[in-house]
Amino acid sequence: MNRPDEPASPGFLSIQGIGKNFGGLRALADVNTEVSRGVITALIGPNGSGKTTMFNVISGLLPPSQGRIVFEGQVLTGLPATKVVRRGVGRTFQVPLLLDGLTVLENVMLGLFSRTKSDFLRVGLHSPFARREEKQARQEAMDRLEFVGLAEKAGAMATELPFGQQRLIEIARAMAVRPKIVMLDEPAAGFDRSETDDLVRLFQKILASGVTLFLVDHDMNVIMNVAEHVIVLNYGAKIAEGSPAEVQRDPEVLAAYLGGD
Numbered sequence: 001m002n003r004p005d006e007p008a009s010p011g012f013l014s015i016q017g018i019g020k021n022f023g024g025l026r027a028l029a030d031v032n033t034e035v036s037r038g039v040i041t042a043l044i045g046p047n048g049s050g051k052t053t054m055f056n057v058i059s060g061l062l063p064p065s066q067g068r069i070v071f072e073g074q075v076l077t078g079l080p081a082t083k084v085v086r087r088g089v090g091r092t093f094q095v096p097l098l099l100d101g102l103t104v105l106e107n108v109m110l111g112l113f114s115r116t117k118s119d120f121l122r123v124g125l126h127s128p129f130a131r132r133e134e135k136q137a138r139q140e141a142m143d144r145l146e147f148v149g150l151a152e153k154a155g156a157m158a159t160e161l162p163f164g165q166q167r168l169i170e171i172a173r174a175m176a177v178r179p180k181i182v183m184l185d186e187p188a189a190g191f192d193r194s195e196t197d198d199l200v201r202l203f204q205k206i207l208a209s210g211v212t213l214f215l216v217d218h219d220m221n222v223i224m225n226v227a228e229h230v231i232v233l234n235y236g237a238k239i240a241e242g243s244p245a246e247v248q249r250d251p252e253v254l255a256a257y258l259g260g261d
Contacts, residue, residue: 018067058183103156
């Protein structure tokens with residue numbers, strides 16, 4: 001098991017001996033792997049294999065039972081989620097986490113609060129500094145909505161939009177934190193083929209902007225067509241990793257996930 005006080009590795013995102021237990025349930029078991037900068041990496045596996053748990057550990061929402069997460073040479077283990085975001089790790093969730101009663105634009109602006117400097121007193125007094133920050137945040141949020149193709153929906157109530165567009169709002173909000181890596185949990189769920197094709201083009205656009213992508217999805221067509229590196233979990237343990245072609249041929253993956261004998 002890696003200790004938090006050991007020297008950090010030089011990789012981009014390094015998952016080192018991560019385990020996670022919930023009482024007597026082992027959700028992750030000594031997982032070691034790397035996510036490289038500038039590529040699309042996918043994390044796949046059957047339902048209950050630990051994919052979302054891994055995302056929650058990386059993003060600081062859950063502490064690991066063992067091991068550590070290292071990002072750009074700095075240990076993230078033990079940091080609260082807000083500080084993980086500030087280090088450059090953005091993410092979305094299986095079910096879009098949008099605030100009811102707020103517009104699309106306002107929901108995206110929430111992603112900018114991790115970088116604003118105005119405290120509650122300045123905001124409450126409508127200080128010039130706070131007003132300038134709000135104006136900048138509003139413009140930046142609009143830029144992110146333009147990026148994902150939802151600028152014309154900025155004034156709509158976020159939770160009243162179709163499910164697919166709610167997912168795009170979350171991606172825009174994740175991009176608003178100016179991340180170095182974005183982790184997308186089931187981004188293609190609920191999309192039809194045309195929407196999925198648009199989503200794949202958005203993935204490439206995000207990658208071209210200099211942001212690394214780490215995906216969890218059950219749409220194997222999406223995964224095998226866009227991912228350069230695939231990591232496979234089963235019962236919380238890593239059973240394979242490699243290129244999409246290598247993973248598709250792996251007997252253990254075929255048995256556990258793709259329906260082979």
